[in-house]
Amino acid sequence: MRKILANRKEQKRRERERNVEMKPINNNTLTALTSLKTTIPLVFGMVFSSDRLYVAIAAAVFATFWIVLNVFDQLLFFSPVVTFYLPDDAITGFILTNITSVLMGILVAMNMYIFRDSIRLKFDKSIFSGSLLAIASSACASCSSIGFLVTSTFGGFGIVTIDLLTNYQTPLRVISIVILLWALYHVQNKIIKPCVMPN
Amino acid sequence: MKNIRMPIIASISAVIFLATALALLISLSVLQQYDGIFYVYGQTQGIARGQQQITNATSSSNLLSLLSLISQGSSYQGSKSAPVTVIDFSDLQCHLCARYVKNTEPMINKTYIQTGKVALVFKHLPNRGFDSMPAALAAQCAQDQGKFWQFHNLLYEKQGPIDSGWANKDNLKRFASQISGLEMHKFDSCFDGQKYKSFVESDIALAHSLGFTETPSFIVAKSDGSSPQKIEGPQPFPAFKAVIDKELGGVT
Numbered sequence: 001m002r003k004i005l006a007n008r009k010e011q012k013r014r015e016r017e018r019n020v021e022m023k024p025i026n027n028n029t030l031t032a033l034t035s036l037k038t039t040i041p042l043v044f045g046m047v048f049s050s051d052r053l054y055v056a057i058a059a060a061v062f063a064t065f066w067i068v069l070n071v072f073d074q075l076l077f078f079s080p081v082v083t084f085y086l087p088d089d090a091i092t093g094f095i096l097t098n099i100t101s102v103l104m105g106i107l108v109a110m111n112m113y114i115f116r117d118s119i120r121l122k123f124d125k126s127i128f129s130g131s132l133l134a135i136a137s138s139a140c141a142s143c144s145s146i147g148f149l150v151t152s153t154f155g156g157f158g159i160v161t162i163d164l165l166t167n168y169q170t171p172l173r174v175i176s177i178v179i180l181l182w183a184l185y186h187v188q189n190k191i192i193k194p195c196v197m198p199n
Numbered sequence: 200m201k202n203i204r205m206p207i208i209a210s211i212s213a214v215i216f217l218a219t220a221l222a223l224l225i226s227l228s229v230l231q232q233y234d235g236i237f238y239v240y241g242q243t244q245g246i247a248r249g250q251q252q253i254t255n256a257t258s259s260s261n262l263l264s265l266l267s268l269i270s271q272g273s274s275y276q277g278s279k280s281a282p283v284t285v286i287d288f289s290d291l292q293c294h295l296c297a298r299y300v301k302n303t304e305p306m307i308n309k310t311y312i313q314t315g316k317v318a319l320v321f322k323h324l325p326n327r328g329f330d331s332m333p334a335a336l337a338a339q340c341a342q343d344q345g346k347f348w349q350f351h352n353l354l355y356e357k358q359g360p361i362d363s364g365w366a367n368k369d370n371l372k373r374f375a376s377q378i379s380g381l382e383m384h385k386f387d388s389c390f391d392g393q394k395y396k397s398f399v400e401s402d403i404a405l406a407h408s409l410g411f412t413e414t415p416s417f418i419v420a421k422s423d424g425s426s427p428q429k430i431e432g433p434q435p436f437p438a439f440k441a442v443i444d445k446e447l448g449g450v451t
Contacts (some may be wrong), residue, residue: 008416074295074432085435087302091295164292167360 036185043188047113054109061104069097096173105178166176234413262405268320272398274338274347276308283446285317285439286418287322288406292366293335296415299433306436311443318422321351323402323446324414330366332399337371340386341378349378377396388398419446 003096048055070076075092077083086094166171261267264285269275285307289296304319313315323339325331334354341350353374359365367391374384389395409418413431419442420427428442 074298077432077438078435080428080430081438083435087298089298089301162366167363186320 006128036188039192043110043191044074046191047110050113054113057112058109059106061108062101065101065104066085066097067102070094073097092170093173096170099177100173100180103177103179103184106182107183107187110191114187114190200332207366235299241316247418257355263418263420263425263427264273265318265320265422265424267424271401272339272342273320273322274342274351275318275404276348277312278315279316279318280422281312281315282418282422283311283317283318284320284418284424285443286320286420288324288402288409288411288414288416288418290323290325290331290414291328291351292325292327292331292358294340294358294361295433297358299415300355303436303439307439310440311437315441316447319346322406322418323399324406324411325399325403326412326414328362330362330364333368333371333390333398334366334392334396334397335402337375337386337390339398340389341381342376343389343394344379344381344385346378350375350381353377361375419443421446436443 006034036169050056067076071078073090075084075090215440263284263286265275265279267286268286269279287299289299305317309409312319323335325335336349338350338354354366357365357374364370372383372387372390373383375390378381384422406412406416409416409429409431411431415433417430417439418427419430419439426446428446430438432443
């Protein structure tokens with residue numbers, strides 16, 4: 001009986017310790033989120049004022065994604081003449097495309113900064129998932145050859161997939177932006193962390 | 200050595216930058232507004248180079264002649280003697296086709312069809328979903344009674360998400376009943392009996408023979424079907440204008 005009581009006491013003590021340990025972690029996350037106001041401009045300054053190359057990389061990636069996504073959205077055409085237009089029904093998609101392209105530009109440039117400084121030799125995985133989702137949702141949303149290819153390859157299942165991607169294009173793009181923002185948060189953490197003095 | 204190199208690199212960079220800016224200015228030279236929509240377009244490559252010539256144009260020219268298309272039973276707008284034909288391959292469920300119908304078609308109609316310069320022919324390419332084929336069959340049944348364009352405009356106006364049920368058989372019949380002058384018993388018997396299934400399938404075969412897989416896709420050709428030019432996607436009016444004017448020989 002004493003042993004059981006002693007065990008329970010020990011368990012409670014461990015739980016209390018665990019809770020105490022958890023509190024600083026939660027505080028840290030909260031602090032990290034609130035400190036984004038300071039860290040994001042700091043990271044931007046570190047990356048983009050250190051070398052013009054990163055500005056060029058960001059601009060190139062932005063331009064590439066802007067062109068690809070707008071071609072998929074059927075707003076930008078190269079044949080028979082170079083044409084860009086923005087009808088009413090495409091305004092939301094166009095805004096999301098711009099946000100995605102800007103985020104991609106910033107993220108790739110920041111990852112290149114990390115890569116060149118050899119802090120980490122890995123690209124953030126969420127960049128790929130975010131960009132893939134953005135491209136897939138816009139490509140399939142247009143009644144394009146890609147949609148036809150998927151439909152003809154996978155038959156009925158392909159049609160259902162394309163339907164889902166087309167009908168839920170806007171939410172999917174919002175999700176991709178959230179993923180890219182998450183990637184941005186991680187990348188800025190990676191850049192800023194080596195500057196923080198350990199306790 | 201480093202001091203000597205720097206101005207050279209800077210000058211080369213400046214030249215590249217200026218050349219890029221100049222190229223952009225030339226290629227995106229025109230900013231115009233039609234009916235409240237801004238278009239940026241340029242013609243640096245030249246229209247002829249930008250066009251994708253249809254490879255089997257000679258063999259398909261007869262199939263693409265206006266009289267041949269009309270005799271097959273395809274729906275059309277405009278004069279039979281119009282010198283240029285625009286053939287529209289569309290799916291009634293496709294939202295990009297609706298974008299074209301809303302933004303570009305009215306301008307083509309006003310500028311070219313009303314003036315007798317262009318005839319617009321509709322061809323079915325139902326590949327967007329399970330309800331696309333029934334919608335095409337229903338539209339063709341409306342054509343049986345000369346009400347194709349009313350039905351076509353009504354479907355694009357009421358268009359919903361793909362395969363969400365907005366274009367199921369019951370709703371298609373309901374849409375048909377909203378068209379004044381359409382005899383429903385004739386429509387129902389045509390639609391239920393899938394009278395135009397082979398017609399729609401021949402339209403799909405024609406589209407595939409021309410290499411079209413996406414909707415909307417267009418052929419702009421002379422009325423005898425010669426000199427066909429492809430336009431793919433819901434392109435704005437200036438793109439159509441460039442091709443149509445070329446087919447008309449520069450006369451607008």
